[in-house]
Amino acid sequence: MAEARAPQKSLPKINPVDAPFWKGAAKNKFLLQKCQSCGKVQFFPRVACVDCFGELDWIEAKGTGKIHTFTLVRVPRNPAFKEEVPIYYINVILDEGVIIESRLLGDNKEKVKIGDRVKVRYEQTHNPEIKLPCFELAG
Amino acid sequence: MRRKKVCFVGYGSTEYSRKSEESQLGHYATAIRAALNQTGLKKKDIHGLSITTQASPDTAPHVAEQLGFELDWVLNADYGGAGGVGAVRRAADAIECGHLDVALLVGGNSFDRSVAHQRPLEYQRGNFVDVYGYGGPNSLMALIQRLHMENFGTTLEQIGKIAVAQRFNAENNPQALFREPMTMQDYLNSRMISDPIRLFDCVMPCSGAECLILASEEKAKQISDKLVYLVTDAEKVHYQVANMLPEKTTFGMKAVGEKIFAEVKREDIDLFEIYDDYPIAVMIQIEDFGYCKKGDGGKFVDGHDLTYKGDFPVNTGGGELSVGQAGLAGGFLHVVEALRQLRGEADGHQVKKAERALVTGIGWLNYGRNLGTTAALVMERRK
Numbered sequence: 001m002a003e004a005r006a007p008q009k010s011l012p013k014i015n016p017v018d019a020p021f022w023k024g025a026a027k028n029k030f031l032l033q034k035c036q037s038c039g040k041v042q043f044f045p046r047v048a049c050v051d052c053f054g055e056l057d058w059i060e061a062k063g064t065g066k067i068h069t070f071t072l073v074r075v076p077r078n079p080a081f082k083e084e085v086p087i088y089y090i091n092v093i094l095d096e097g098v099i100i101e102s103r104l105l106g107d108n109k110e111k112v113k114i115g116d117r118v119k120v121r122y123e124q125t126h127n128p129e130i131k132l133p134c135f136e137l138a139g
Numbered sequence: 140m141r142r143k144k145v146c147f148v149g150y151g152s153t154e155y156s157r158k159s160e161e162s163q164l165g166h167y168a169t170a171i172r173a174a175l176n177q178t179g180l181k182k183k184d185i186h187g188l189s190i191t192t193q194a195s196p197d198t199a200p201h202v203a204e205q206l207g208f209e210l211d212w213v214l215n216a217d218y219g220g221a222g223g224v225g226a227v228r229r230a231a232d233a234i235e236c237g238h239l240d241v242a243l244l245v246g247g248n249s250f251d252r253s254v255a256h257q258r259p260l261e262y263q264r265g266n267f268v269d270v271y272g273y274g275g276p277n278s279l280m281a282l283i284q285r286l287h288m289e290n291f292g293t294t295l296e297q298i299g300k301i302a303v304a305q306r307f308n309a310e311n312n313p314q315a316l317f318r319e320p321m322t323m324q325d326y327l328n329s330r331m332i333s334d335p336i337r338l339f340d341c342v343m344p345c346s347g348a349e350c351l352i353l354a355s356e357e358k359a360k361q362i363s364d365k366l367v368y369l370v371t372d373a374e375k376v377h378y379q380v381a382n383m384l385p386e387k388t389t390f391g392m393k394a395v396g397e398k399i400f401a402e403v404k405r406e407d408i409d410l411f412e413i414y415d416d417y418p419i420a421v422m423i424q425i426e427d428f429g430y431c432k433k434g435d436g437g438k439f440v441d442g443h444d445l446t447y448k449g450d451f452p453v454n455t456g457g458g459e460l461s462v463g464q465a466g467l468a469g470g471f472l473h474v475v476e477a478l479r480q481l482r483g484e485a486d487g488h489q490v491k492k493a494e495r496a497l498v499t500g501i502g503w504l505n506y507g508r509n510l511g512t513t514a515a516l517v518m519e520r521r522k
Contacts, residue, residue, distance in 0.1 A: 005503075010269040012270055014266070015262070023311060027301060040342060042383055043383070044267050045473070046268075050381045055457050068286070069282045069285050070282070071281035071282055071285060071335075071336070072250075072272070072331075072333065072334040073273060073276075073278050073331060074330075074331055074334075075277070075330055075333065076274050077275040084272060085273075086334075087272040088275070089271060089272070089273050089278050091282055091507060097383055098383040100507075101267060101506060102271055114285070114286070114289050132270055132444060134271070
């Protein structure tokens, strides 16, 4: 008899707008959008500059930044994450000047404080074509 | 902008329940019947209907067909927690334009298993938030609360004082799910959900519905001698959206408040029905409205009595934190409580001088910032 299927961790439903971002992440690159008209850098991926409505290019970010704020998730929305609590859910200010929502990993994550430097770390998901950009404390 | 001839003439509420399997439509019907009975209006007097819910397929035309309303005006008012104030604003526009003389606005939620109760996650929430194992709205508000505590030295006791005061307000409110007294120790000892958000920072999801009836001044005078006017109202949607480094501890309520207080004086408000999905959200709105400087919300709370007997009465029936959150009816609860107070019908938790109320709604926690929808209104009792 078939076992009841365990809940699966959430994966992005990749769409034409954010496909370049996910292709980049699969190759360990953190891609951001940059406006061709005003030069503003933005995240999450959109169809136009969120400021001047200009057309967009993709640029590669350094993948470094600092902790803006964080929370320790004890009750994840998707129960598939339950085994991993507390999940260190973070907002990072990338050095390019945009806020990224992500997750802090690493053995020393309990030491996290607002303002700590972080660097990106790509995590393989259960879909071989999708990696998630997470972060760990730098240095 | 100042409204001149739009009145609140009636309200109706269902009981709130954590386990009722009453249908969603049944809840709407109960709240609508109560409001119609209060006003003496008949179903055929209603030509405008607005529905605020996350349940599907309860769009307003669907509900109108089910309940038998033939309409000149229909609205889906899902703006998250700002849906109550948002529906009032749009109905007031229609009344001022002369499209309608009476509008009936409903918000609700149920645990009826035959309908879906949540919108699907929006694109960025699904692709860039949920994939990391976040904990829903509790986590997103926790990010905001941590920053407020870090930047301004706000303490848990200051935030907890809001929850404790609201529970005191709920003790004599028969609609409230939580009426037993709560101490500061109870608040501080409550289970951690998404640090620093605790269990007693969170609302209890429940089923129920709220209904409001608005009317033109002319019609209102035929219905009731308790005239409560809409004085002014404003909203801001996606404040700071183009700012990639936004102020996370300032909501769009700052911009809303500038418009509201261009029309009425801050000190002329007698009671505050402030959308309280979390106590920290109440504190931030008090700051945004300019009752104190940004970051001084903790000190402000220390210096005032927030109970219905106090000098700064907040969420006089207990708010969503003590009454319960019946989905998007949460945004209506605050308007209905303000109306009860201004009509002098808040038995057991009546504010002594209740002539003017400020009511807010916030919703749509968004990516990297804070609230997507923020709206407020002022209502006033006139002899």
